[in-house]
Amino acid sequence: MPRFEGEVLEVREYGQGRLFRVAVDSLAAQPGQFAHLLCGEDSPRTLRRPFSIMDCSDGSLGLLVKVVGEGTAWLAGRRVGDRLDMLAPLGRGFNLELYERPLLVAGGTGLAPLHFLAKRLEAAKGHSPRLLWGLSCGEDFGAMPAWLERDIDLSIATCDGSAGMEGTVIDLLGSELARADYDGVFACGPEAMLDALGPLIRKHALPCQVSVEQRMACGIGVCFGCAVKKSGEEQSYLRVCLEGPVFDYSDLAWGGDGPGGA
Amino acid sequence: MPRFEGEVLEVREYGQGRLFRVAVDSLAAQPGQFAHLLCGEDSPRTLRRPFSIMDCSDGSLGLLVKVVGEGTAWLAGRRVGDRLDMLAPLGRGFNLELYERPLLVAGGTGLAPLHFLAKRLEAAKGHSPRLLWGLSCGEDFGAMPAWLERDIDLSIATCDGSAGMEGTVIDLLGSELARADYDGVFACGPEAMLDALGPLIRKHALPCQVSVEQRMACGIGVCFGCAVKKSGEEQSYLRVCLEGPVFDYSDLAWGGDGPGGA
Amino acid sequence: MDSRLAVELAGIRLRNPVMVCSGTFGSGSEYGDFLDLESLGALVTKSVTLNPRAGNPPPRIWETPSGMLNSIGLENKGVERFIQEDLAHLSALELPVIASVAGSSVEEYVEVAGRLSDSGRASALELNVSCPNVKRGGVEFGLESQAACELVTRVKERCGVPIFVKLSPLVPDMGAMARLLQEAGADGLSLINTVPGMAVDIEGKKPRLGAVTGGLSGPAIHPIAVRSVWTARQQVGIPIIGMGGITDWRSALELIVAGANAVAVGTANFTDPQATIKIIGGMESFVQARGLDRIGELVGSLRV
C-alpha cells in the first residue's frame, strides 16, 4: 500500500534546504524513487509535489526540500509531530548494477537521490563512490557541505568560488573525468546542467543514468501529464513518474527546450 | 482609514464561542457596527467574514466568533500575537436615543452587539438594561453565561432547560413583556428567531431595532451582494452592510424565506 | 455496499453512482493499489482514437487556483491495442466499464465506437466531442448541435451499446443542445469536460503549457458543472453523468440534487487516490441519516 501519513520525526535547516525525517512503516525504497506529497491542510493544493527520497532506513524516510514556490513554502513550515500525506515509493530508480566505477554528479537538490545512491553503493561495495556537487554558493545549503564531506567522498563546485572549486559542476566533472577512470555516470540536477553533461559523457563514451524532473499530477502513470521528449522519433514521449524519473541519458531528447519542454 | 491589521491580545474560549480581543488604534465603533475579517493567510478566502463588534474600548476591539464553517474555523485557530486583517467599523449601528425603557433580546452570537449596547446604555443611563439571551443549551457558550450574569442584567432561556428558563428566548420575551413595561426592543439573532419576534412586538405595539445577517462581499455598499427584502413594495431591497445591519423591524419583509431569502 | 446507493443508467446497473472520469484513472488497474476497483460504481476509460496518438508536447500540466490545466492531447495507444490490452483486463472485473471515444472526423468516431461495441467488453460508450486539446476536429461536434446530433445518429446506427455524449461547458445553449441530443437518440449525457484555459510564465513570456492552451479542471470549475447539469436537466429525461470539480461527497451530491443520475470523479483522484471511496462512504451516511430508500430520490430534487 504505497500511501501513508508519516509523522515528521526531525527537521533540520540547511540554508535554503530543509531535511525532513518522516516515520514510515516497512517501506522499501530504491535510490532515484520519489515520494509524492500533499501540500496544505484544510484545502490542500490540487497537485501533489514530487521529491526524491534521500534516505530510507530505520523506519524513516529522508527528504531534502528547497523552497521555490507555495507548495514547498508550506512544507518548510512543517514541524516535528506534524503529519505528511505521501504516496511512496514511486517511479523507477537507478540501476546500481550497471557500472563498476561510477561517478555521481548532482546539482542543487539533485543531491538527494545521489546521496541515497552513494550510501547504497558504499554498503554494497565497501567504499563510497565519488560525488560531485554543484551549488551557486557555499552558503546555499548552510552546514550541509561540511556535514557531507565527513559522510561521503564529496567534491564541491560553487559558481562564486565560496566553497570547493570555483565554477560549475560540469567544469568539475570535466577535470574529474580527465583525472580518473570511470565507467558510468549517475546524474541529477537542473535541466540546463543535465543538458550540459551531454558533450562530456559522449567525449568519454560513458553511459549515464539521469534522474529528471517534470510537473506531475497523478504520479503513478495514469494521467500522462509528466511527459518528457524521447530521443530519436519526433513526437514521442516518456512518463517521468512511471518510466522514470531515472532514464538512460541517451533515451531523452536533449537540446532546445530540453526533454521537459519548459 | 477603516482598514487595519490588529494584533490578537487575548483569546478566551467559551464552549463553541471564542472571544477575541484585538488591538486597534483610536477606533470609534458604535454598538451594531461590524468588522469585516480576512480569513486565511497565504491564499486567503475570497470573501471576508462579517462579525459584530462586541466591545470597543482601551485601544482594543472585542469579537465573539462561533465556528460554523471554514472561515470561522480558521479564525478559531488564531492565537495571541497573530494579526487579523479587518475593515472596521462598518455599517449603521443601533440608535440609542429612541427608547427610554429598552429591552434587549439576543439569540446565540447575537449576544455580541447587544452586550456592547447594554454596556453603552449602562454608561449613558447609569443602570444596565435587561438583556434576554436564548441558547440551545447552557453549555453552548461554556462559562460565558456565568460571567455575563455578574456583568449585566441578564436572563437566559435554553431549549433544553439546562440553564435559566426552559424554552426559547421568544417565550422568555413573552413573559418579560407581560411582566414589565418597556418602550422599545433591540434584537439580534438567527432569522427564525427574529421572525418569531414579530407577533409579540406588534401585540405590545413596541418599536424594534433589529440587527440582521446576510452574506457579504465588499462590506461597504458597492457590490449590492448583501440585499435583504424591504417590506411594502415587491422586489425592493436594502443593503445590510450599508443601510444596516441595524434596521427598523418594520422596514424588512418578514415571513416566507425571511428578508435574507435563505 | 449499501444497496440504497444502487442506480441504473441507461440499463446498466451500478452498485453506487460514483464513477471515475475519462483520462484520470488510466486503464483502471493502476489505482488498484489504493482501492478496491469493484467498489466503484463504474469506470470510464481514457479516450481512444483509431490510431495511436503521441499527445501534445510537454509541459502538459499546470496548477491554478483550486484547479489545474492539462494539455495531454489524447495520448493513447489506439483502439486495437486498447481493446486487446486494457479492456480485456478490465472486463474481468465486476465493474461496468464505459469506453470513451475520440476522433477527428465522423468516420473515425463511428469506426472506433463500432469496434468497441463489437468487442463486447464495454457496457456503454462515451463520445468525447469536446476535448479542448485536440486541434483538428472535435470542436465542431462539441459546440454545434447539428453536427453533434448527426454524429450520434451515425454512431447509434453502428453500435449496440448505450451512447453517452460528453459535452463542453462552452456549449452556448446547454438546454437546447441537451434536448436535441436526446431527440437524436443519445442514451445519456456526460457533463462537463474541462473548460478551455491558459496560463503564462511572465518572466519567460512563454505559455505554461507546451500546447499553449489546455483544459481547466478541479474544484474551480465545480459551479460551472452544477449549472450545466441543472440547465440540461430542465430539458431532458435521459441519464446525466455529472462531473467537474468533485472533491467530496457534498460536491458530488450537489450535482445529483441538480439533476445528475451518477457522478464521476476526475482531478480529485490525483489529490487523493482514495477520494472515490470516501465519497461513497459519505453518500452512504447521508442516505442513512436522511432515511432515504434509494439515492435516486435525490436526483434533480432541487426546489427552485
Added chain:
Amino acid sequence: MDSRLAVELAGIRLRNPVMVCSGTFGSGSEYGDFLDLESLGALVTKSVTLNPRAGNPPPRIWETPSGMLNSIGLENKGVERFIQEDLAHLSALELPVIASVAGSSVEEYVEVAGRLSDSGRASALELNVSCPNVKRGGVEFGLESQAACELVTRVKERCGVPIFVKLSPLVPDMGAMARLLQEAGADGLSLINTVPGMAVDIEGKKPRLGAVTGGLSGPAIHPIAVRSVWTARQQVGIPIIGMGGITDWRSALELIVAGANAVAVGTANFTDPQATIKIIGGMESFVQARGLDRIGELVGSLRV
C-alpha cells in the same frame, strides 16, 4: 507615478493600465477611504439600464473554491440618476471613467449609451452584452456575433465616444467574434465577464442563490480569462481590457503578456480594498527591474 506605466486605450490616456471592473467598485467614491482614486488607470462604473432595476432576490452571493458566485441582477438607479449623481461626482476627478451599459433590447442599449455619451462625462462606454444574471435579453447579443455586431453598429451611430464590448467567456468562437466586432467598428473589447455557475444547498435542496444561477468570478476563472484574451488577440489589433481573477501584479501581467492593453480588477477589491494599488506597485517594480521603456512593450509579447 512611473510614466513608463502609461498606456493609451482607444485615444484615452491612462496613467497606468490598472482599472477596476464594472460592478465591483460602486459608483467610485466608496473605495476612496482605502486608496487615492486618482492613482488608478481608469474606473469602469456599474452597468446602468434605462430605468431603475431592483435586482435579483437574495441571497445574491456565495463563496466557491477560489472564487464567488453573484446574482446581483443589475440592481441600479437608472441612467438619469446615474448621470446626475454618480457621473457628476466622478467627472470631477482626474480619472478616465468608462460607463458600463446594459439593456434588454437594442433600443435600450442605444438609448442609454446615447444619453451617457451626450452627458460628456464618460471617456468611453462599455457594452455589457454578457450579464448572466439578466434573464431576458443580453444573452443573444453576447453569444451570437451577428446580433452583437448589429448592436455595435447602432450604438456607434448614436455615440461620440469610444465603445468597448464586454464579452462572456462562453462565446463559442472567441477569435471569430473578436474579428467581427472589430470589423463592425468596436473600439475595443473587455474580456471577460463572469462564467455562468451555480451552487446547491444539499441539506435544504435549494439553490444557494435566490436567482438559482449566477456568475462565477475570482481567481478560479483566471485561466479562462487568459485564454480568452489570447484567443482574441490572435485575431484583432484593437485594445483589449483583460479581466477575470486578477489578484496580484503577476496575474495582471499574465493577461497583458497574453494580449491585454490594460487590465481591470474585480473580485479582488472585496478581498483586499488596496489590491489595485499593490498591483500598480508590483508593475512599477517589474518594469524597472526589466529595464522596459514602457509597459506597452509587454502587450501580447507571448512567444508561442
